[in-house]
Amino acid sequence: MNQSTTDRRPKLGFVCVQNAGRSQMSAAFAEREAARRDLDVEIVTGGTLPAQRVHPEVVETMSEVGIDLSEKVPREVSEAELASCDAVATMGCSTLELDADVGVDVRDWELADPDGKSEAEVRAIREEIEVRIEALFDEVEAEVSVGL
Numbered sequence: 001m002n003q004s005t006t007d008r009r010p011k012l013g014f015v016c017v018q019n020a021g022r023s024q025m026s027a028a029f030a031e032r033e034a035a036r037r038d039l040d041v042e043i044v045t046g047g048t049l050p051a052q053r054v055h056p057e058v059v060e061t062m063s064e065v066g067i068d069l070s071e072k073v074p075r076e077v078s079e080a081e082l083a084s085c086d087a088v089a090t091m092g093c094s095t096l097e098l099d100a101d102v103g104v105d106v107r108d109w110e111l112a113d114p115d116g117k118s119e120a121e122v123r124a125i126r127e128e129i130e131v132r133i134e135a136l137f138d139e140v141e142a143e144v145s146v147g148l
Contacts, residue, residue: 010140011042013082016091019047019074021058021114023091025126028067029133037141044085046077055115061122065130087136 014026027045034041051074059069082088085104092110109132114122 009040009042010144011044011085012136012140013044013046013077013085013088014091015046015048015077015082015088017047017049017093018051018115019045019077020051020053021055021091022109022111022125022129023047024054024069024072024074025058025062025114025129026089026091026109026133028062028069028072029130030137032067033133033137037137039137039141039144041140044077044081046075046081048076050074050076057117057119057122058114061114061119061126064123065126089132089136 012030014023014030016023023045027043030041030043033039034043054069054072054074062069083104087105087107089107089109091113092108093113109129111128112121112125114125117125
């Protein structure tokens with residue numbers, strides 16, 4: 001991550017086009033990981049062209065690991081909002097173009113779109129997201145501990 005998180009609350013963004021699958025799963029795992037590690041982290045998620053609802057197969061698959069996305073509503077996110085983040089993960093589909101000089105660590109995770117996929121395929125995407133979130137939080141935790 002580029003911006004110093006030692007003197008303030010880290011802010012992480014997760015964005016895709018519809019905000020109905022990958023970015024919703026990422027934000028949910030990030031919220032869970034922050035709670036598990038007792039870290040005060042702000043989570044932002046959204047899409048550039050949000051869908052009307054979270055994909056049903058995503059809601060179902062996330063419920064298998066105790067995360068309820070049934071009440072989540074995809075939302076639009078602005079580049080200005082994401083520019084205030086320390087790190088932003090795009091899901092391989094975003095048209096997001098943050099200026100290089102804003103200091104945001106932009107990561108393109110190149111994840112398959114779960115929309116219309118089989119349960120097994122959505123589970124594989126979910127598991128990959130969970131691993132990436134844990135690795136990202138290893139970085140966040142290391143940076144936060146430097147400021148203690």
